[in-house]
Amino acid sequence: MNLRPLLASTLLLAACATTSTPPAGSTAAKFKAADLNGDGTLDRTEFNSAYAEARFRFFDANNDGVIDKKEFERVLGDDRGDRFEAINKSKTGKITLDEWKSAPALQKRRSEVFDRIDKKKNGKLTLEEVRAALEAREQYKP
Numbered sequence: 001m002n003l004r005p006l007l008a009s010t011l012l013l014a015a016c017a018t019t020s021t022p023p024a025g026s027t028a029a030k031f032k033a034a035d036l037n038g039d040g041t042l043d044r045t046e047f048n049s050a051y052a053e054a055r056f057r058f059f060d061a062n063n064d065g066v067i068d069k070k071e072f073e074r075v076l077g078d079d080r081g082d083r084f085e086a087i088n089k090s091k092t093g094k095i096t097l098d099e100w101k102s103a104p105a106l107q108k109r110r111s112e113v114f115d116r117i118d119k120k121k122n123g124k125l126t127l128e129e130v131r132a133a134l135e136a137r138e139q140y141k142p
């Protein structure tokens, strides 16, 4: 499994994690935006949605709201053509956000990311857990 794209987008989410003021774009601000029911934690559904959207934007290089095969391969390399077809259920050559969110393979991966971040294994992510995961990613970076 190629984890590099996952790492890249997680780092994007973390881009402002180390600044002293936490306005728009900060991890805290993104966490709050993802916390749809406002209970201070992210459950699997909230995380899945927010993470899927962040990944989608990362892949959608020209920002036209769909991921074409070129954009897909730009991130994953040209050996993933069958994966593109699997996600692109409509067979239009363009992956929509709905297809991206509902693709079983991607849901499985997002669930694995959730489990890695959820150190307490209680099915909810705290801001501290998300920050810790992002810091671990930074240290992991060569």
Ligand SMILES: [Ca+2]
Binding pocket: 035, 036, 037, 038, 039, 040, 041, 042, 043, 046
């Ligand atoms: Ca929540």
Ligand SMILES: [Ca+2]
Binding pocket: 060, 061, 062, 063, 064, 065, 066, 067, 068, 071
């Ligand atoms: Ca695009």
